[in-house]
Amino acid sequence: MHTATYTLIxxxxxxxxxxxxxxxxxxGRNLILIALPGGNCASIARNLAAxxxxxxxxFEFDLTDSLALQSHVEHIMTHFNVDFLINNAGMGGTSAxxxxxxxxIDQIIxxxxxxxxxxxxxLIPHLLKNPKSYIMNISSMAAFTPIAYKTVYPASKAFISSFSLGLREEFAGTGLSVSVVYPGPIMTNSNTTRRIISQGLKGKMGLLSTPELAAIALRRTLLHDPVIIPGLxxxxxxxxxxxxxxxxxxxIVSREVKKEIQYA
Known part of the structure; x- marks a missing residue:
């Protein structure tokens, strides 16, 4: 087993x-960063390492390509010791x-x-080789209710919630801790920012900065919290x-979400 441990994001x-x-x-955690080709991930990695x-x-590849995913993950497991998996990649949107x-629809699923x-x-068999290991799955507040004009997205995030909590129970008593995070609105790009602003005060309720959200999620995952809803x-x-x-x-929720369509 490789001695240096890595966090895969x-x-x-x-x-x-x-x-x-x-x-x-x-x-001080070593990193394995997975992203789509053509981004700035290599630059981010170099800067953080320095x-x-x-x-x-x-590793730059499309996660929706299951053959590429399996090939890259098998390579990673052979060459690196991953003790923390952060399943952050996801996509959504608003439309009838x-x-x-x-x-x-297929891409989201x-x-x-x-x-x-x-x-x-x-990665689970690999993670279990460590005395302590962690999985953090990013769900969404949208997981807690069906939503018209999003339909597939909240359903996919409800899957993440159920999947994570089931895994946590299955591996209770082992060194593997599974946490699921339910962020509220996040201004991660211009599209989501416009959609959040379009909802006025209601859209901004629960809004946290990305650094604040990440800090809460990391701290509570490392404390073995099962369910993490950042923000009072x-x-x-x-x-x-x-x-x-x-x-x-x-x-109520669908009426507010419908306002986002013009900005989608």
Whole structure:
């Protein structure tokens, strides 16, 4: 077994994934960064290695390509000791189902659901070889209710939630700890920023900066917390929404989300 341990982060070239990379490097953790080709992941890795004196490796491929995923992960397991998996890569969007292409639906399911399940299954035997290891899966507050005009996205995030909690129970008593994070709105790019702003005060409730969100998620994952809802307003919102009947909750959330369509 290789002595140096690594944190593997998917979707690491921008947004929350990039912030996880920065903060893990600051903690002295070696990195394996996975991202799509053509991004700036190699530059991020070089800068973090130089600044924090850690090792950083980059693998650029499409996670929705299951053959490429299996090949790269097997190579990683052969050459590196991964003790922390952060399944961050994901995609969504807002549109009426009839205006959503079959390709887009397939992409969301393949990235959010299939690739997360596959990479986790491949790495679990490897993770278990360490005395302590961690999986952090990024779900969403959207996992807690169905949402019209998103439909596939919250369903995919509900899968992440169920998958993560099932895994945690399955590996209770081992050295592997599984946590699931439910972020609220994140201004990771211009599209999501416009959609959040379009909702006014309601859209900004629970909004955390990316560094703050990443710091909470990392700290609580390393403390073995199973369920992580960053931000007081998000936790209050979750409690209040649980008091509402499903039909009412669905209508309220969907009405607000519908406002995003013009910015999608």
């Amino acid at each position: 998917t979707g690491a070239s921008s947004g929350l994934g990039k912030e996880f990379a920065i903060q893990c490097a600051a903690l 600044e924090f004196g850690i090792k950083a490796e980059v 189902i009839m205006d959503t292409s079959l390709e887009r 393949q990235l959010n659901v299939r690739s997360t399940a596959l990479i986790t299954r491949l 307003m998000n936790r209050i919102n979750h409690l209040l929404m649980n008091l509402l009947p499903l039909g009412m909750k669905l209508r």
